[in-house]
Amino acid sequence: MSIRxxxxxxxxxxxxxxxxxxxxxxFIIGEDLVxxxxxxGQFVGLPQAFPGRVIDTPISETAIVGxxxxxxxxxxxxxxxxxxxxxxxxxxxEIANQVAKIRYMFGGQVRIPLVIWAPDGAGLSAxxxxxxxxxxxxxxxxxxxxxxxxxxxxxxGLIKTSLRDDDPILFFxxxxxxxxxxxxxxxxxxxxxxxxxxxxxxTDVTVITYSIMVLHxxxxxxxxxxxxxxxxxxxxxxxxxxxxxxxxxxxxxxxxVVVAHEACLTGGFGAEVAARIQEELFDELDAPILRVxxxxxxxxxxxxxxxxVIPGRDSVIKAIYKILGKExx
Amino acid sequence: xLMPEDVETLLALYRTMVKIRRFETLTGELFAAxxxxxxxxxxxxxxxxxxxxxxxxxxxxxxxxxxxxxxHVIAKGGDVRKMFAEVMGRKTGYCKGKGxxxxxxxxxxxxxxxNGVVAGGFPIIVGxxxxxxxxxxxxxxxCFFGDGASNRGPxxxxxxxxxxxxxxxxxxxxxxxxxxxxxxxxxxxxKSIALRAxxxxxxxxxxxxxxxxxxxxAALEAVNRARQGEGPTLLENRTYRIRGHFEGDPQxxxxxxxxxxxxxxxxxQRFQKFLKDKKLLSERRDQQIRAEIDLELEEAVxxxxxxxxxxxxxxxxxxxxxxxxxxLTQRSPL
Numbered sequence: 001m002s003i004r005x006x007x008x009x010x011x012x013x014x015x016x017x018x019x020x021x022x023x024x025x026x027f028i029i030g031e032d033l034v035x036x037x038x039x040x041g042q043f044v045g046l047p048q049a050f051p052g053r054v055i056d057t058p059i060s061e062t063a064i065v066g067x068x069x070x071x072x073x074x075x076x077x078x079x080x081x082x083x084x085x086x087x088x089x090x091x092x093x094e095i096a097n098q099v100a101k102i103r104y105m106f107g108g109q110v111r112i113p114l115v116i117w118a119p120d121g122a123g124l125s126a127x128x129x130x131x132x133x134x135x136x137x138x139x140x141x142x143x144x145x146x147x148x149x150x151x152x153x154x155x156x157g158l159i160k161t162s163l164r165d166d167d168p169i170l171f172f173x174x175x176x177x178x179x180x181x182x183x184x185x186x187x188x189x190x191x192x193x194x195x196x197x198x199x200x201x202x203t204d205v206t207v208i209t210y211s212i213m214v215l216h217x218x219x220x221x222x223x224x225x226x227x228x229x230x231x232x233x234x235x236x237x238x239x240x241x242x243x244x245x246x247x248x249x250x251x252x253x254x255x256x257v258v259v260a261h262e263a264c265l266t267g268g269f270g271a272e273v274a275a276r277i278q279e280e281l282f283d284e285l286d287a288p289i290l291r292v293x294x295x296x297x298x299x300x301x302x303x304x305x306x307x308x309v310i311p312g313r314d315s316v317i318k319a320i321y322k323i324l325g326k327e328x329x
Numbered sequence: 330x331l332m333p334e335d336v337e338t339l340l341a342l343y344r345t346m347v348k349i350r351r352f353e354t355l356t357g358e359l360f361a362a363x364x365x366x367x368x369x370x371x372x373x374x375x376x377x378x379x380x381x382x383x384x385x386x387x388x389x390x391x392x393x394x395x396x397x398x399x400x401h402v403i404a405k406g407g408d409v410r411k412m413f414a415e416v417m418g419r420k421t422g423y424c425k426g427k428g429x430x431x432x433x434x435x436x437x438x439x440x441x442x443x444n445g446v447v448a449g450g451f452p453i454i455v456g457x458x459x460x461x462x463x464x465x466x467x468x469x470x471x472c473f474f475g476d477g478a479s480n481r482g483p484x485x486x487x488x489x490x491x492x493x494x495x496x497x498x499x500x501x502x503x504x505x506x507x508x509x510x511x512x513x514x515x516x517x518x519x520k521s522i523a524l525r526a527x528x529x530x531x532x533x534x535x536x537x538x539x540x541x542x543x544x545x546x547a548a549l550e551a552v553n554r555a556r557q558g559e560g561p562t563l564l565e566n567r568t569y570r571i572r573g574h575f576e577g578d579p580q581x582x583x584x585x586x587x588x589x590x591x592x593x594x595x596x597x598q599r600f601q602k603f604l605k606d607k608k609l610l611s612e613r614r615d616q617q618i619r620a621e622i623d624l625e626l627e628e629a630v631x632x633x634x635x636x637x638x639x640x641x642x643x644x645x646x647x648x649x650x651x652x653x654x655x656x657l658t659q660r661s662p663l
Contacts, residue, residue, distance in 0.1 A: 070456015070457040106424045108646065
């Protein structure tokens with residue numbers, strides 16, 4: 001398989017282009033798409049390639065998500081761009097009460113092939129209304145699937161799979177990874193939903209993580225390797241469905257687990273992962289599971305404060321030292 | 330001014346109104362007898378709006394409806410057997426007992442669902458309208474809502490969006506004077522909901538919602554405009570909710586005199602009188618129609634009562650699609 005380097009943004013655009021070419025029912029809807037190519041330039045070229053199928057909207061998040069839902073109920077496969085994950089709040093009734101429940105409430109009469117794409121995450125001094133990681137809300141909402149990849153090949157493969165899936169999907173992408181490059185196969189491929197990926201093999205401890213924290217965990221692993229500590233990095237990629245099989249394998253192999261995400265620690269998805277591991281794999285554990293996450297404050301604007309409240313490479317390193325009973329150097 | 334209609338069409342309209350009234354009356358009785366769990370909202374007195382609008386639609390046109398939606402579903406062609414079974418929580422209901430009175434849908438005839446959230450239909454209907462435009466068909470999409478819903482944000486976002494894209498949508502307000510227990514005169518900044526269309530640059534009309542033919546004429550005009558690509562319309566059907574917000578509502582917010590006054594303006598009695606005055610409906614034919622409907626609905630109730638309840642484990646079905654769907658509903662087999 002031949003490989004070239006693409007940014008996450010380019011990988012996403014390529015996935016959309018391929019799927020829109022194959023399936024005329026796929027269209028993109030959201031704010032600032034046509035002239036601007038998306039607020040992050042993520043759709044540059046697509047409005048020209050698919051006239052009328054990349055649709056600009058007023059700033060009306062409720063109606064944008066609802067429009068995606070109504071179109072999905074009547075034969076289309078919409079890709080909704082929500083601009084920022086923070087703005088899911090403006091469309092929360094549509095996401096949590098309608099999109100998530102309609103298939104179930106109506107006894108399975110209908111399928112909802114809908115992707116809601118939402119850039120999330122902090123680290124850009126974007127302050128409290130443009131920096132959140134809200135995935136836990138949506139994992140907590142029955143009816144949704146939740147995806148949060150960290151590199152271009154996963155982004156492309158998961159966008160393609162999501163566009164062909166018949167259930168509603170919240171697709172989160174961390175803003176800080178948009179321009180990061182990575183290898184992407186030339187040939188067509190798909191990444192299945194619900195399949196995690198070992199991004200680095202290791203034998204002393206498993207870090208279960210996703211999104212940008214995968215990159216921080218990989219940096220931590222590289223650093224710790226110099227000290228003779230072998231870290232496995234398990235990238236969930238899809239948060240719901242969760243790949244319990246791969247989690248169980250890695251936990252049973254390494255017996256020490258750190259769960260890490262950028263979202264606020266309290267009530268975060270890491271708590272669910274940790275709880276399930278201790279319920280089902282307690283005998284495999286040699287140490288209590290440790291969690292890494294943000295402080296429970298809104299994301300502050302000024303860089304020193306923002307850096308302080310969100311976790312990064314060093315937070316993962318600290319947790320690994322602690323779980324191995326070592327003092328930090 | 331009214332359009333000429335043939336006798337059979339007029340009698341079919343009458344028949345559907347009588348059927349809705351009978352369905353709602355029976356539902357009220359079944360609820361009072363403890364045979365319907367939860368709570369229900371009846372549309373008695375608002376039949377002319379359901380029938381006047383839906384009679385202008387094709388089976389492939391779409392509607393969204395509300396918590397007070399039984400009439401819309403019947404008028405759009407819904408199956409009363411599956412409706413009774415649903416409100417009684419049976420496995421044979423429209424939604425296999427997962428929805429109940431406030432969540433009835435029939436996607437095979439364009440009913441995109443009743444909605445428990447006031448104004449929940451607006452964003453969905455925009456999507457249906459957009460989908461029609463993208464697929465280049467001449468379908469039409471109708472959003473039924475109440476006066477209360479016009480004070481929620483989705484109303485305003487949806488009317489604006491439908492206007493800028495000239496979507497084939499009818500926004501049909503059933504102004505029944507009360508949002509739950511709150512009078513429209515208190516809660517709403519305009520005397521007529523139809524006035525709000527002006528702010529979004531769309532056509533509007535306010536009709537006597539208890540005059541079947543007036544509603545039908547207004548709807549027909551709006552449907553024709555929508556099919557021809559001339560954009561959305563806001564219709565207001567001025568009516569009155571004869572029953573409480575929900576069955577069992579103590580109705581402390583209005584007087585008996587007020588309800589009695591409006592009860593004299595019954596849409597079915599008015600249309601019945603119209604037909605009889607024109608000698609289009611004999612007493613005998615009227616009784617025959619009512620007897621046929623009674624028979625059909627009594628059979629439907631029997632079907633529902635004889636239908637099984639769902640199994641408890643059925644609660645884990647129908648959330649996701651695909652082979653592993655059920656695994657996603659439960660965390661672990663503890």
